[in-house]
Amino acid sequence: MIKLLIPTDFSTNALNAISYALQLFKNQQCAIFLMHAFYDEIHEAEIPLSEKVKTEVKEMIENRSVEQLEHSLALIKKNFSNPNHSFRIICENNKLIDEADRIVNDHNIDLLVMGTKGKTNNRKLTFGSNTLKVLKYVKCPVLAVPENYKYSEPKRFLFPTNFLVPYKLRELKLLGLITNEHDAFINLFNVSTAENFSSRELKNQDFIKNGIDSKKINITRIKSRNVLEAIFNAIEKDKADVLVMVNTKHSFLEDILFKSNIDELSLNVKVPFLALQNMNRN
Numbered sequence: 263m264i265k266l267l268i269p270t271d272f273s274t275n276a277l278n279a280i281s282y283a284l285q286l287f288k289n290q291q292c293a294i295f296l297m298h299a300f301y302d303e304i305h306e307a308e309i310p311l312s313e314k315v316k317t318e319v320k321e322m323i324e325n326r327s328v329e330q331l332e333h334s335l336a337l338i339k340k341n342f343s344n345p346n347h348s349f350r351i352i353c354e355n356n357k358l359i360d361e362a363d364r365i366v367n368d369h370n371i372d373l374l375v376m377g378t379k380g381k382t383n384n385r386k387l388t389f390g391s392n393t394l395k396v397l398k399y400v401k402c403p404v405l406a407v408p409e410n411y412k413y414s415e416p417k418r419f420l421f422p423t424n425f426l427v428p429y430k431l432r433e434l435k436l437l438g439l440i441t442n443e444h445d446a447f448i449n450l451f452n453v454s455t456a457e458n459f460s461s462r463e464l465k466n467q468d469f470i471k472n473g474i475d476s477k478k479i480n481i482t483r484i485k486s487r488n489v490l491e492a493i494f495n496a497i498e499k500d501k502a503d504v505l506v507m508v509n510t511k512h513s514f515l516e517d518i519l520f521k522s523n524i525d526e527l528s529l530n531v532k533v534p535f536l537a538l539q540n541m542n543r544n
Contacts (some may be wrong), residue, residue: 263291264439267365267374267402269358269392270298272330275377279407280334282534283375284342286413289443295369296335297352298327299361320355327353359395366402372436375405378535397509397537403433406535415444416503416534422451422493423470425463429508433538434473437506447478449500453492455485497533505531508538 266283270276280296300323304316311319331351338349354361365371379390397404419441441448450470452463459467471479486492497505 263293264373265369265371266292266294267362267369267371268294268296269362269374269376269396270296270331270334271392272298272334273377273379275379275407275409277334277337278409278411279375279377280338281342282407282411282413283405284338284344284347286416286440286444288342288344288346290346290439292347293369294347294349295352295365295371296331296338296349297354297361297365298331299354299356299358300324300327301355301357304355324353324355358392359399362396362400366400371402373403373405374400375407378406378408378531401539403436403539404537406531406537408532408534411532411534414503416440417444417446418500418502419446419448419504419506419536420451420493420496420500420502421448421506422453422489422496423508424454425452425459425466425470427508427540428466428469429473429538430540431473433508433540434470435475437536437538438474438476441474441476441478445478446503447480448474448476448506449496449502450479450481451493451496452481452483453486453489454483455487457485459483497531502533504534504536506536506538508540 264287266287268280268283270280283294303323304320328351331353335349335351352361352365356364362374366374374396376393376396377390378393393406397406419437421437437448440446450467452459467481482496484492484496493505496502
C-alpha cells in the first residue's frame with residue numbers, strides 16, 4: 263500500500279494537486295492523509311493578542327478548518343470515488359513543516375503531494391514559500407504540481423543526475439512503481455563538461471537502473487556548463503511530463519535550492535516536479 267500525505271490550504275492549486283495525485287495513483291491501493299496545519303493563521307495578526315483571545319481564535323480557526331477538510335473530502339469522494347483509496351483527515355495547530363515531518367515519521371509516508379503555490383503566494387514565482395520549505399526539509403519524496411496543470415497520464419520522465427551517489431533504493435522503487443504503472447519512459451539526463459563517464463558514474467548508473475527496475479530507461483549526456491538551461495531545454499525537447507530530481511549533497515537540486523537565489527532563478531518548472539530526498543528510511 264502507498265501512503266500519501268497531501269497538505270492543503272483549500273486553495274484552487276491545492277485542490278488541483280489532490281486531483282493529480284488521485285488520478286496518478288488510481289490503480290494503487292493508497293492510504294491518503296489529507297492535512298491542514300493552521301498555526302500561522304492564528305499568529306498572523308499584526309497586533310499582540312491576549313491568551314483568552316488567542317484561545318478563541320484557535321477554536322474558531324480549528325472548527326472552520328475541520329469543516330473545510332470534511333467538505334474537501336466529500337468532494338473528493340464524489341468526484342474521484344475509488345475503492346482503492348482510503349482517507350484520513352488531520353487538522354492541527356502546528357506549522358506546516360513540523361506537522362508534515364511528524365506525519366511522515368509517525369505513518370512512514372511514501373510521498374508528499376502538494377501544489378507549487380498556496381493561496382497567498384507571489385504569482386510571478388514558480389514555487390511558493392511553503393512548497394520551497396517542504397522541498398528543502400521534509401524527509402520524504404515530494405511531488406509538486408504546478409498551478410493549473412491538468413492531469414494527463416505521464417509517459418515521459420526526465421531525471422537529471424550527476425551519477426555521483428547511488429541514491430536510496432526505497433525512493434528509486436517508488437519512481438519505478440509510478441513509471442511502470444503508466445508504462446512511462448525515463449531519461450536519465452547528465453550534464454557535464456567531461457567526455458566520458460567515470461567508473462564511479464557507471465557503477466551508480468547500474469545501481470539506479472536496477473533500483474528503478476524499468477525496461478524503458480535511456481541515458482543521455484549533454485556537454486554544458488549551464489545545468490539549468492540544459493535541463494529546461496531537455497524538458498522541452500523530450501516533451502517531459504514529470505521532472506525528477508534528487509535533493510542530496512552535490513546534486514543539481516541542492517545547487518538550486520541551497521546555493522542560489524531561488525526567487526531570481528524561479529526554477530521555472532511547468533510540469534509536475536518529483537523531488538527525491540535520498541534519506542535513510544526503513
